[in-house]
Amino acid sequence: MDKRKVVVADDEVHIVQVVAMKLRNNGFDVVTAEDGAQAYELCLSEKPDILITDYQMPQMTGIELIEKIRQDEQFTSMPIIMLTARGFAIDDQLQGKLNISRCLSKPFSPKELLGHVEDVVSQPVSK
Amino acid sequence: MINKVYMFLAALGCACLCMLVVLPAGGVDVLEIVGWLAATGITGWMGWRLYLEAKMLIVQVESLKHDYKAQREKVIESTMQAKDYKLQVQLLKRQKQNTEAIIYSISDAVIVTDVNDRLLVANEPAGGIFGFDVEKSVLKLLDELVENAEIVRLIKKSRQGKIRDIRHELTLKGEEGPTIYDCIVSCIFDEEDKICGAVSVLHNVTREKEISQMKNEFVSHVSHELKTPLASITAYSEMLADGEAADEKTRKEFYSIIQTQAQRLNRLIEDILNVSRIESGLIKVTKEPLSATLLVRDAVQMIKSYAAEKNIEVKEETAIVFDQVAADKDMISQVIINLLSNAVKYTPDDGTVTVDSEVDEARQVVRIRVADTGVGIPAEDVERVFDKFYRVKANNKCAKGTGLGLNLVKQIVEKIHNGQVFVTSEVGRGSCFGFELPLIAEKALAD
CATH class of the missing domain: 3.30.450.20 (PAS domain)
Known part of the structure; x- marks a missing residue:
């Protein structure tokens, strides 16, 4: 069985590294990006099964990235997990509109994140 | 009419009396007696009538007097009521004026x-x-x-x-x-x-709304800035605890990340506290006469090792001037170090950072400038670089920062030392940050 592919985008290099390591150790194929624009290019080239993105990033924010990704037909139902260090939670309406599967607040547990990733990739595709 | 009857009767009485005087000379006694009786009767009756008339007149006069009194009392009462009404009108006017004065004020x-x-x-x-x-x-x-x-x-x-x-x-x-x-x-x-x-x-409530908005943004920024290093510390600690670091080298790397992120967290907390202390006026300031140029030299020595890591040359073009400023040594040193470390941070490898100081005799200020050959700041961001937590989006990739360093510089220079900060920049060519501090007046120095 092919490895599930994940794109991880965060401008905090240590966060990208730790998430990538946790997922790789658990059988995922991981590609990383340091900003939104890079993450978008990776999505187009790598066609991942899931995207994990930070909320606040240079070049293109996490929300802008998701908005752009969702415009592409091939990614309308791709599971997306958002990480955020903001003081306030993301608006439920926005989360629903952009079909964001999960939203995790920083600091997060890599173990917990892995659980969410396994959960959303195993769920049937929702449109 | 009645008066005319009385007058006729009175005339008749008088005629009878005349007859009594005339008749005795050659008249009849019976006629004399009848005349006398008639005259007496008419006169008596007239007297009685006059008495009755007089009495009626007295009653009428009394009645008129009573009416007059009653009317007078009514007039007095009306006058008093009018006066009372006037007073009430005046009182109402005054109350209206007072109310309006309150509303207008x-x-x-x-x-x-x-x-x-x-x-x-x-x-x-x-x-x-x-x-x-x-x-x-x-x-x-x-x-x-x-x-x-x-x-x-x-x-x-x-x-x-x-x-x-x-x-x-x-x-x-x-x-x-x-x-x-x-x-x-x-x-x-x-x-x-x-x-x-x-x-x-x-x-x-526009200002209150703005303050509330700023407060929310501040909390959001602080939360974001505090959570970011904390996220690394939490994640790497968990990885170590779960034995996910396969070898000693990886473990050491994880320990090192935790340590640097903890230091970053501490620096951030110190910066937030310093900005807060300055804003609230709670910071202890010890001003003394000192030479800004000498402080620049000390700061340059401190930054040289950091600059060397990126092979950046730090040039010092300061003349030996002993012009004095009244300043808190630690704070102004921090200002110069913040400007120098920013210059090194945003300058690519092999670049140059130049520091110079000069005295503006006309304006009686000392001017310190830190120029770099770095990435520069887009024009739309230049005005806001001293704002609290403001970070130039385009330069986020170059270096990490809290967005507090330049705000601290501005607070120290302008709020504590009555000086002024300034910045000029050109994208791709570099930036020049600096500040001016007022010179101590010569007379004050001599004293």
Whole structure:
């Protein structure tokens, strides 16, 4: 069985590294990006099964990235997990509109994140 | 008529008396007696009538006197009532003037309307906000005076619904942007508890809203900045605890990340506290006469090792000047170090950072400049680089930062030392940050 592919985008290099390591150790194929624009290019080239993105990033924010990704037909139902260090939670309406599967607040547990990733990739595709 | 009868009878009496005088000379005795009796009777009757007339006159006079007295009392009473009324009118006028004086002295906009939504009283702020002349608009319908339909709707809603108080946030567009008002409309009730009008008070809360917004943004920024290193610390600790670091080298790397992130967290907390201390005036400031140039030299020595990591040359072009400024040594050192470390941080490898200082005799200031050959700042960001937590998006990739360093520089220079910060920049060519501090007056120095 092919490895599930994940794109991880965060401008905090240590966060990208730790998430990538946790997922790789658990059988995922991981590609990383340091900003939104890079993450978008990776999505187009790598066609991942899931995207994990930070909320606040240079070049293109996490929300802008998701908005752009969702415009592409091939990614309308791709599971997306958002990480955020903001003081306030993301608006439920926005989360629903952009079909964001999960939203995790920083600091997060890599173990917990892995659980969410396994959960959303195993769920049937929702449109 | 009666008077004429009396006069006739009196004449007859007199004629009879004359006869009594004339007749004895050659008349008859019987006639004399009859004449005498007639004269006596007529005269007596006349006397009686005169008495009765006089009595009636007296009664009439008494009645007239009584009427006059009653009328006089009425007039007095009316006069007193008139005086009382005049006093009451004066009192009401004074009360009205006092009420109006109170309304006119309120800085909030006040509009008082009657039961038909006609303007009774409004003060200048109300006229200013809604654009009507407060003196010429009395008794005019509010619909015709005020373009904003919302305030009219609120007043009508309050009056028609007999709602004692309605509170609503009103946003009015103006030339200098929108103004937000906290609007309270209260019904006015008479002694029979019937609505006789409404009073509307509009308090400008734009500044409060801005402060609240800034506070929310501050909390959001602080939360983001604190959570970011904390996220790394939490994640790497968990990885170590779960044995996910396969070898000693990886473990060491994880420990190192945790340590640097903890230091970053500490620096951030210190910066936040310093900004907060300066803003609240709680920071201890020890000013002493010192040479800014010497402080620059110390700072350059401190930054050289960091610059060497990127092979950046730090040039110092300061003349040996001993012009004195009254400054807190630690704080101004921190200002220079912050500017130098920013310059190194945002300058690519092999670049140059130049520091110079000069004395502006005309303006009596010392000017320190830190110029770099770095990435530069886009024009739209230059004005905001000293704002708290502001980070230039385009340069986020170059280096990490909290967005507090330059704000701290500005606070120290301008708030504590009455100086001034400045910046010029060109994308791709570099930036020049600096500050001016006032020189100590020569006389003060001599003293």
